[in-house]
Amino acid sequence: MKHAANKQAGWLLVLWLLSPLVPACDGLTGADLWIREGPPGATVLAGFGRLINRSRETLQVSEIRSTDFKLVMLHETVLQAGQAHMVARDRLLLSPGEVRALSPGGLHLMLMQPTVSLRRGQSAVVTFTCGNTQNSMVFSVRSSDQ
Template sequence: MNRSVVTTLLPGLLFAASTPAVAGDCLPKVEGAWIRMPPVAMPMMAGFARIENPCSSPAAVVGAESLAFADVSLHETRQEAGISRMREVERLPVAPGKAVELKPGGLHLMLHGPYQPLAAGEKTVITLKLADGRALPVQFEVRKSAP
């Protein structure tokens, strides 16, 4: 190979070698995203959706944020000794080819401190933070009941 070809290709090869590969830029898909509107104004709400991983590598949701809420976190409701208990979840893995359901009575997004009242039919964006550093903005619809 002549010198001019090497000096032309070298910068691109160095950049490619220093850039982390991100599973072909494949992202999880989110369907049926909705926020349950409480019957009376409350300082917290809950978000639900189906998160599917069509990618060949595992994915994990490690957080969430929204301009509509002071705080968004992953939670799980469990029945323990006949008592419903909620706990925060730090990592929500989604295996390749699988899906995870965020639904009432189970895994969900806890939405604290809405900055303004939300009405049924309104839409707002909640951004899911992935373990690999990427962000997945998702539009959620406010509803009185599940779709």
């Protein structure tokens, strides 16, 4: 009986130690979130803004989804010797207090196959997943020349 209790306490300790590795997305906030309007019929748009980790733990965004797009990916434009490379990022780590910019020519959301026509002034909801928790944010659609 005492052995079983010790075993249970051991597992709880392990879970407690591991818990910072899968923190909730509650501490994740966004600012100045926007989607660049595309030409009519555009099948790929890009999302920009700032993601802020207001928690005291490192956040790992493992998945990004939106009901307004069939597929959302995190991409980074990398310029090397005059070549533009699109590099897919599987996850996004944000240390406590970190502000990560999503900006043209850098890290951005790749929003593919819109399920609705999005024109300037409208908005789309994008959901970020950290571990088993989620946080949804509103991105407003702006003119392409911004």
